[in-house]
Amino acid sequence: MLSIGEVAEATGLSVHALRFFEREGLFLREIPRSSGGQRVYEPADVEWLLLCNRFRASGMPIAMLKEFARLVRSGPGNEPERLALLREHERAVRAKIADLEADLEIIRSKVVVYEEHVREGTAAGVWSPTPSR
Amino acid sequence: MLSIGEVAEATGLSVHALRFFEREGLFLREIPRSSGGQRVYEPADVEWLLLCNRFRASGMPIAMLKEFARLVRSGPGNEPERLALLREHERAVRAKIADLEADLEIIRSKVVVYEEHVREGTAAGVWSPTPSR
DNA sequence: CTAGGTACTAGAGCGCGCTCTAGGTCAAGG
DNA sequence: CCTTGACCTAGAGCGCGCTCTAGTACCTAG
Numbered sequence: 365m366l367s368i369g370e371v372a373e374a375t376g377l378s379v380h381a382l383r384f385f386e387r388e389g390l391f392l393r394e395i396p397r398s399s400g401g402q403r404v405y406e407p408a409d410v411e412w413l414l415l416c417n418r419f420r421a422s423g424m425p426i427a428m429l430k431e432f433a434r435l436v437r438s439g440p441g442n443e444p445e446r447l448a449l450l451r452e453h454e455r456a457v458r459a460k461i462a463d464l465e466a467d468l469e470i471i472r473s474k475v476v477v478y479e480e481h482v483r484e485g486t487a488a489g490v491w492s493p494t495p496s497r
Numbered sequence: 498m499l500s501i502g503e504v505a506e507a508t509g510l511s512v513h514a515l516r517f518f519e520r521e522g523l524f525l526r527e528i529p530r531s532s533g534g535q536r537v538y539e540p541a542d543v544e545w546l547l548l549c550n551r552f553r554a555s556g557m558p559i560a561m562l563k564e565f566a567r568l569v570r571s572g573p574g575n576e577p578e579r580l581a582l583l584r585e586h587e588r589a590v591r592a593k594i595a596d597l598e599a600d601l602e603i604i605r606s607k608v609v610v611y612e613e614h615v616r617e618g619t620a621a622g623v624w625s626p627t628p629s630r
Numbered sequence: 631c632t633a634g635g636t637a638c639t640a641g642a643g644c645g646c647g648c649t650c651t652a653g654g655t656c657a658a659g660g
Numbered sequence: 661c662c663t664t665g666a667c668c669t670a671g672a673g674c675g676c677g678c679t680c681t682a683g684t685a686c687c688t689a690g
Contacts, residue, residue, distance in 0.1 A: 379666090399656095400655075447608065465594065467554055471555065478579055482577050513678070513679050532686095533685075533686050535637055536637085631690100632689100635687090640683100644677100646676090647674100648673105649675105652672095653668100653669095654668075654669090657664100
């Protein structure tokens, strides 16, 4: 049984963010309260939040996370929908990686141009104030 | 010589975004105006914007783009600084790709679990409304 | 001459994802 | 008791990156 502060600590999320996540319905269950009204989490909630962190870090919007949580909360029977959502996100992440790799190529080429310029004192390929390249 | 509409078309940026970029000082030069006060671009501006798109797509914040543009505008002599900025961004992009690949692994494993579940009708490894895994 | 389309400036507004404030409650230690 | 600190709710605010509005001007075709 964990307090909101402990969960924040364990997940890297702020207590504000945890309350926000709850308002948004991103948990897999209602988080129960203690007699004094404080949230009482359990380790499984932390595991779910850690997975959420991965999803978020990989660019999944809150709305999609919400939808996934909704599917899980609404019980068994919709696993194909959950799978479709996960596959969609997998596709999106692969696409993002591919884009980043293409962008990295461009950046690399600019880095190389500047390295040569800085090493040799030539101005080939770098920008002048009035763009010429 | 190009109008703002043509540049928007060529770069995929909106005319609003182009005016915003200009206010923010993201261009490599002052964009001149026609007699009637309309912006007059040249192809080199489009090239720069296309590179900006790459930078932005790879997660470079506007502030960093601004700084790079400032360095270029302030003329020759600061190439080592420009290089340092580019290398920093290159590092950030590589890190982001690595993170995404790690996230992708996790997503894959969830997809696999759901694929098995959906194929075989077992409930192993998927979430129940009250989280057990 | 006029209408339509495109552009202008200045500034407000928005969607996302939190983050923080205000005003209060609760539980434990001194 | 009383303070301290973690927590509560409801709701406002913020940083980013645009996006849109209002009100006006110009330019080309008919």
